[in-house]
Amino acid sequence: MxxxxxxxxxxxxxxxxxxxxxxxxxxxxxxxxxxxxxxxxxxxxxxxxxxxxxxxxxxxxxxxxxxxxxxxxxxxxxxxxxxxxxxxxxxxxIPPASEPVLSGQVTIVLETIQDPGNLGTIIRIADWFGIRQIICSPDCVDAYNAKTIQSTMGSIMRIPVIVKDILELLAANKHIPSYAATLHGDNIAGTPKITEGLILIGNESRGLGEKVLALCSHRITIPRIGQAESLNAAVAAGIICGRLLI
Amino acid sequence: MxxxxxxxxxxxxxxxxxxxxxxxxxxxxxxxxxxxxxxxxxxxxxxxxxxxxxxxxxxxxxxxxxxxxxxxxxxxxxxxxxxxxxxxxxxxxIPPASEPVLSGQVTIVLETIQDPGNLGTIIRIADWFGIRQIICSPDCVDAYNAKTIQSTMGSIMRIPVIVKDILELLAANKHIPSYAATLHGDNIAGTPKITEGLILIGNESRGLGEKVLALCSHRITIPRIGQAESLNAAVAAGIICGRLLI
The missing domain is CATH 3.30.1330.30 (Ribosomal protein L30/S12)
Incomplete structure (x- = not known):
């Protein structure tokens, strides 16, 4: 008892x-x-x-x-x-904080993701596509929230989530290609497969901030054919991984 | 009052x-x-x-x-x-029940989707990619559930959800190509873009049933590079649309 x-x-x-x-x-x-x-x-x-x-x-x-x-x-x-x-x-x-390794692999970087289910689902997507780390801005929802843990379906045990200042990270790693998900970028269907780089996904309502966008080497867009105003952030992360990683 | x-x-x-x-x-x-x-x-x-x-x-x-x-x-x-x-x-x-039109367009077909958030998110994905109808098996969660409505972010007003026996639908429409999402099919990265056909997504735990699979003309798979056991059903639907429709 x-x-x-x-x-x-x-x-x-x-x-x-x-x-x-x-x-x-x-x-x-x-x-x-x-x-x-x-x-x-x-x-x-x-x-x-x-x-x-x-x-x-x-x-x-x-x-x-x-x-x-x-x-x-x-x-x-x-x-x-x-x-x-x-x-x-x-x-x-909670695993001890580690330093991210950006060269030679693909990393998902999240800015101000607020929904625990979205964060958990993105960790699960990363684990499916062989991404080995996720970087979160300090104002993302906590990765050890019960709802996040549940949405990862176990992937939280394999994928370290590292909290970092994203502007500093981008400024210090300009040699690493960075792909910012936005509504006004290059069609992802025309973007070649990558083996190294950062895939950046922004807040559920506002997307990525201007300062982050200004530091990214590529802006990518999932073209809209219909009328929905936006896609769910985790779904967008999945679609981008499904174009850039396979 | x-x-x-x-x-x-x-x-x-x-x-x-x-x-x-x-x-x-x-x-x-x-x-x-x-x-x-x-x-x-x-x-x-x-x-x-x-x-x-x-x-x-x-x-x-x-x-x-x-x-x-x-x-x-x-x-x-x-x-x-x-x-x-x-x-x-x-x-x-609730809009009056309509008959699906399968030729000349892409339709998402769902078997036994149980989570209202997943159904709503798939309706939103359909609306983003210009899909104009969704067909649900009778044992899917109800599309007019409050959580489903909320997850559609308004797309429920544009995308009719039609409840149909899927086996009958497939049997009666063998001339329409049908793409079944499964763990053991052809890599979606090698599947050409489509302008007509059915994209079939199955239950969150069990996937599509054998009877449905047997009636489909194509089996498609999102290749797994890492270790996650599965992808969320709505994320999988998004990734497949992101490969087959753009």
Whole structure:
């Protein structure tokens, strides 16, 4: 059984402030917790219902060095910040901040992405297309938000999300080609496949800021044939990767 | 002020059963209600806060033949099924069912899409790429669900969603090329641009069913370079449109 202090601690991790203070986040859901148990990496504890632990007995028994506990469904619901309750939840260490490596690979760079679902979906897209890092401006939604984690479908364990000042990054790396997604650029259908560079996606309503645009070497556009005013930011990221990376 | 009967009626439209019975749905949100007032099309009533009506006075005054009413924010919240309350809400007539036209254009066909946000996002993608109709299997989530409407960002007013038995549709239209999204098909990067055909997207977990696949003329795949197990269904639809339509 979880103590009151443990419950309070886990609930505190629903807030970015405490995630940063304690260096941990909550990953919720059957699939992601299975992946975490398999990897073992950076996992501190797993709390799951009896049924879930029985269904994944071998996995749970093979988990060494982590606290695996059975929790009643109402208690698990109390720990969750998601509206649809899950059968399993894990406490995971936030990986230490790393420096991005920009040469020789493609990186997605996000400015002021606000929707946690969009960020999570973009991390999953990166993982599909073999992109190995994402850079976020400091005012993006936190990558360790429960909704972001859930939308990544496990990809958060493979793709580091690095928070950086984007203007400084671009100014210091002018030798790396940078592709800014905008409404008034070159048709992506005519843009050649790339193996090195930055793909920049901006805020859901405003797109990329003028200062960022001014520092990018290429402006690219998904041509609009119909009447929609815009595309969802994660969908736009997917379409661009689907043109520039394959 | 809204009567109790009006409130009860509007709340009933949160359920598919009553939307079908009364032939109306609720559209919520600043932007979509503005678009509805501009189009005037099929709108029965608009309920909005005083601030919203003041901000959009000309639009509201130009609206003829519809019931425009000021509603207090708590009353508006009571009418809403969304967690983030909106400033304006409209009652809209569900357009009459139409027969799809498959020749000479591209149509998106969805099998058992369950997530309302995914369906709405796919409707928005269709509207961006100039696709003029979407066909859903009868077991897809309802297109007039409040979350779907919100995710379409207004595109629901332009793109008819037609519910059809997909197996019958494919069997009766073998002369129309059909492109099934699957994990084991031809690389979409090598698939030529199309101007006629069906793009088929399957359920979020299971993909397209075997019976549907057997009736399709082409199987297409977004090649995976990294390790993600799958892509979000709406993102996959976007990537495929971004390869086959531009």
């Amino acid at each position: 979880l103590s009151k202090a443990q419950i309070k601690y886990i609930q505190s991790l629903q807030h970015k402030k405490y995630r940063q203070k304690f260096g941990q986040f909550i990953a919720e859901g059957d699939k992601i917790v299975q992946e975490l148990l398999q990897s073992g990496k950076d996992v501190q504890a797993v709390y799951a219902t009896r049924d879930w632990l029985l269904d994944h007995r071998e996995l749970a028994e093979s988990a060494t060095g982590m606290d695996v506990q059975e929790v009643e469904p109402p208690a698990l619901k109390q720990l969750s910040s998601l509206s649809t309750p899950n059968q399993a939840l894990a406490l995971v260490n | 809204l009567s109790k009967a009006q409130i009860k009626y509007i709340q009933s439209l949160q359920h598919k059963k009553y939307r079908q019975k009364f032939g109306q749905f609720i559209a919520e949100g600043d932007k979509i209600v503005q678009e509805l007032l501009q189009s005037g099309k099929d709108v029965q009533a608009v309920y909005a806060t005083r601030d919203w009506l003041l901000d959009h006075r000309e639009l509201a005054e130009s609206a003829t033949g519809m019931d425009v009413q000021e509603v207090e924010p708590p009353a508006l919240k009571q009418l809403s099924s969304l967690s983030t309350p909106n400033q304006a809400l409209a009652l809209v007539n």
